[in-house]
Amino acid sequence: MMKQAVVLIGMNGYGEHYLEALLKREDITFAGIVEIHPEKSSLLEQVKQRGIPIFSAMDAFYQENRADLAIIATPIHLHTEQAVFALRHGSNVLCEKPIFADMQDQVKWEQAVSESGKWAAIGFNWSFTAPILELKKDIQNGLFGKPKQLKTMVLWPRDEAYFSRSSWSGKLTAADGRPIRDSVANNAAAHFIHNMLFVLGHELQETVSVKQLEAELYRANDIETFDTCAIRLQTESGCELLFYGSHATATEQGPQFLYTFEKGYIVYDCNLDQGIITAYGEDGQEKIYGNPQTNHLDKLDYCIAALTDGRDIPCTYETALGHAAIIETLHENIPAGQPFPREAIDQTAERLRAVIDLEQTMNACFMSGKLPYELQIPWSKPAKQGVIQTLEKGSV
Template structure:
């Protein structure tokens, strides 16, 4: 059994700082063989990196010219994920790639082929899918403790300010400067964990998510972006299980994530700050803890897999495919995403949040009633289009 795991971190600012903070807290800074970042001065950890004499490179290729790593952590913009993950695997590293996996099916398939050829693992950083609480719950689902699944729903209302959309030149964009697929949106970034979670929990194995059969899609935007900041989705799996996902950044109050999964004999509940628990029809309860408290457990899972010589990862490429296909289907269903009516959009001069008054309440009501805005009396809403997800899009 190995005693240390050499790490190269690609992207040390932004979310990369969470990895640095975790490694620092675990006294594993000495495991970092190198950092890759073209703007290291943007990271609050720059001085500490320098004090530990950790070299900083401007490309992953230049790192591998002089060093190796057991694990490459990819914490960079979406359109860089695929090529950097492939470069890492080609140079002998296992990969922990931040969510989403990539921006296109073609890139995902290329990653899968390289993974299979090199024998490296690729973990996709959907936080909850690596948590012990979700892992235990998924095992109980597979063992039939709750009976057959019937339906699930999730709502996430997270305000995002002007700075969030100005944080990079790819925020809210469909494509990068060279045509690279990005599709950065509320469903493909900040709240992607929770859309993916509905699918992952119902996967047949630890390494798979439920397959999508169809989606009914409503997308909206209040902010001046190319994609969407608000979505209302009703998905059907290939087992005819209904899943609803409601999310918005264009709100002036925070709520969630909150989710509920109904089975034949029990219902699973979660609301932010509490524990995920199952409640059976006879009143029996079981608590699984709070998956949000295991935010960085994905790093521990990957490190332990390398130390123990295990290539089985809870959430890899196959598990992330359904989320990727869901995003693809959303944009195909609504290629021209409508803005909310201008007279309904406000901007808070203190918080710098652009929001739609009453939107949070409307989405909460939709969550309670199992409806989409276009199925209610919302004057700004349209009736969502239902599109099929071809089974051949799943390559496994």
């Protein structure tokens, strides 16, 4: 059986995780890499030793080569252009999250997928894991009844080096005006907002429809967007989704969630019980699902397997649109992150802008299901609201 050919678009940053994994695989043909700065990669020598060709542009690769799968691990504002190019040149696509930062790009993806007959997967890690897929199936089958409230918290400190690692980090737009909207909610912690939408979808590739949001957005770092957020979403069926995320805490916590249903609840905390998702039914029964954080590249294994066995991709470009619509609504309705007052920031921390007692505040919000202003936190501002608009498939 012929091996599937794979091309990697972007070998630095997150792309290095893909590169490391692909170099170890013997079940594929590593057809090439597209990268403008290959010299920045710590794995460049291995790539050269393997004789894997490196191209500076996608058209140069596709002029002489083909690929069954194109993996796109580049900055947010390049995703649409590169994914569409790959699809139109006969490749299935695994594109890193988020899919894009401009909802007008939806039509371009829709047309490229339709005309190519190929699939486009978006790399929201958890959507490709066995624990989450099993949990979603149980929710679909009504094991827990109707959803009442889903809430998630992720406190991941990021220092100045993180925000200066690239020209697009923390930016609203690129130099040419294309939206980036890089933030805690649209990059590092995006997986966990998406997961709440994903597990409530009625079909494998569907997410629940969210119509309204209210949010408080803040920033401790010198960025254009926000590094801290508290977001409340309302689904069409009246279920409340809450997300608390920050890069401006002194200590790390999460991801963790509590999903509450009519007939039970599901809990997860990566720091407790080996990071196992556990469901508790109203009859006292427990069900253990496993740890969705075990392998961050389940998505790669899944997509390579799908090339040969034709399995359905759980997170396609359509599955990722719900998260993208939320991000767009945030930025269109709420001013860029409100700066934390200087006195709220710990001045003793080196290279890390940490807000004093922010962990305690976010934990209090998570436990109570409230936003900071509702708890009368001194630095907080009233939440802003927005109505989430999504395009129907086929509408231009």
